[in-house]
Amino acid sequence: MCLGIPGKVLDTFEVKGLRMGKVQFGGIIRETCLEYVPEAQPGEYVVVHVGFAISRIDEGEARRTYELLQAMDQLGELEAEPFGGGRVQ
């Protein structure tokens, strides 16, 4: 369980007392409940599960992790042959 997809908050507003927002996923926009991310602002990214944002994405942490992964990739020498020999395994 837990299909949670990152989306970009475009704007925020209230609907019947609930904090909502327009969140963009790739090229589409969906109305999303932002009650659980009260501090999320337009321009920030959130993880959305069943129409609710459940977390803000910490851009700093994301960058740090990604840089670690890139460093790992550069550590060993890159082998020349394509993965799996080019044929599906």
Place this chain on the structure above:
Amino acid sequence: MKYLDEYRDSRLARGIVKEIRRVQRRPWVIMEVCGGQTHSIVKHGIDRLLPAGIELVHGPGCPVCVTSLELIDKAHAIARRPGVILCSFGDMLRVPGSECDLFTLKSRGADVRVVYSPLDCLKIARARPDKKVVFFAVGFETTAPANAMAAWHAKQQGIENFSLLVSHVLVPPAVSAILGSPHNRVQGFLGPGHVCVIMGAHEYEELVVRFRVPIVIAGFEPLDILEGILMVVRQLESGRAELENQYVRAVQREGNRAAQRIVTSVFEVCDRKWRGVGPIPQSGYRLRPEFRAFDAEEIFKVGDIATRESPVCISGLILQGIKKPHDCPAFGTSCTPQNPLGATMVSAEGACAAYYAYGRHLKDADNAAALK
């Protein structure tokens, strides 16, 4: 898509796999708890990339699979009542009850609707004051805040024709049951990333201490899962048993407080029966007394349901990671997605269905022979 595509980068995936190969010396059995992680592993072919010594087993992280037969039969009984609109997440529609599934009921005239968000049910309830809208509220802790908000908001707004049939299950008791079983083979865990977004990490710390087993909270994209596996393997190779967080961009130690507040004001912990496993104490949520007016079990008094189970499938053993889908003689033959015998084949998230969809029903060496 940002924060998605970059975690599917093939070069970085290779880099992590190389590092896993470098670090791994002994064979290890690792379980990913979450159905979404299983799905991702099989969809991207991640386990095919791992060195042979790493065995991934799939845990009971599929709320659809583990929803008890009684509750499914109750949902069906409610859907049959005149004047009811039963709303459900898509996953639940094909899960067989004792007699049939929600799809079949729909074909017989029941008003069964797929919703994406629990709040959609409230829209329907407002639009149809003449109907009773019932929401089949399933899920792990990740979905509890959304389901809770539907109840909380309905109460606030005085929406009287809305109720929930609750079937929430909690992950830590299940992991505990697995680790406590004498047949347990699992040596390390990938923790459920989105469950921990809500609940935080402390419940898993307790498990680490109690069972001395490494748990790495992991995300869902290929790089998340691979990095999570690497972190587990590093711990196992060095004899450590700690809680680590791979999914740092989304998970905080204390979890999501705002979500926890609403969840605890709407739900309380209770015992729950897990399909294919049996009753696990204190492993589910039910509505608190203050929300009794929104409890579909109360409103519809579906009472005692006679359920029919037959001991053919080994869902339970698969859910615990003791067996693999292709260990089951029925897998891919008498048990297939369109004719499922058990919970794990029914749900798109279930280990058997994931295996079947992505084609593991043919052992690698016997492809041609196995095909009729």
Place this chain on the structure above:
Amino acid sequence: MSDASGPEMLGSCPVPLSHPEQIVLGHGSGGKLTADLIQRFILPAFSNPYLDRLDDQAVVPINGSQLAFTTDSFVVTPLFFPGGDIGELAINGTINDLAMSGARPLYLAAALILEEGLPTSDLQRVLDSMRAAAQKAAVLLVTGDTKVVNRGKGDQIFITTTGIGVIEHALQISADRARPGDKVLLSGSIGDHGMAIMSQREGLEFEGTIESDTAALHGLVDAILQAAGDAVHVLRDPTRGGIGTTLHEIASRSQVGMELQESALLVRDTVKGACEILGLDPLYVANEGKLLAIVAADRAGEALAAMHRHDLGREARIIGEVVAEHPRMVLMKTGIGGSRIVDTLYGEQLPRIC
């Protein structure tokens, strides 16, 4: 087995759902349930050498000519969706079924079943779309029928179109002709039509410009056949069930394996975003203006170039090849370098929460 410390870990499972005694929506999904319906009911009732081929059209001899003959029903709701409507679909869909045999589409018949209460302005809109689509494709609607059913007994409009075309070549184009070494060509992006419909579906609405890709493909087919002639072995438009189901079907009929490259598939940002949040796989989402062409390797490049020169094939690519290994199984190398098997869809693809 007993376990003092916790619950009994038994296996248990429900009574299996064997052959349903009623039609369910999944029977119309184009996947395994549909195939099952055809095998269990349709073929036994009508079996003959033409029907048994189960191509999208029948090619029948009449007085020395080869005619292509097909029919298709359109039951989509909503009637009007971004990029088209049921009328345009009904015309293009049947033209495409004819086109996939390399036939020149000539004449169509249309049967309309209208639900009592349908606004005549809606009917007018649908008819206008049908006229425009037929004109654009240079096909004549020569006969038809109209019925009205009681309110509640039909979903606004159902349209059945039947088409005939003439085969003016001697080529053998059929689902059982794929051969090891052939290349698999796809004319453009996947998932547009299905997600355009999904975006209008109650409870799943979202904003964004996902438009149906509905289009008549006979001109594109012409261009491919001019360029690669008898090197073209199979032509199929991957409608219900998506390219996953269609390629699996071809592999089965031809008794060959296939190997695809996920990185070669084109999925628009909008379609991708929608699929991600609903947990749907674009491989299995319907397309209405795309075709798959299986072409011998030595002429595949020419076929591709011809597609690129055509409006409807600008984004065409080679997405894989036919192999002798693992017959009837379609494998795909995933974006991260792993591999997965592409099976057929079994029922309706549903949004998931996991």
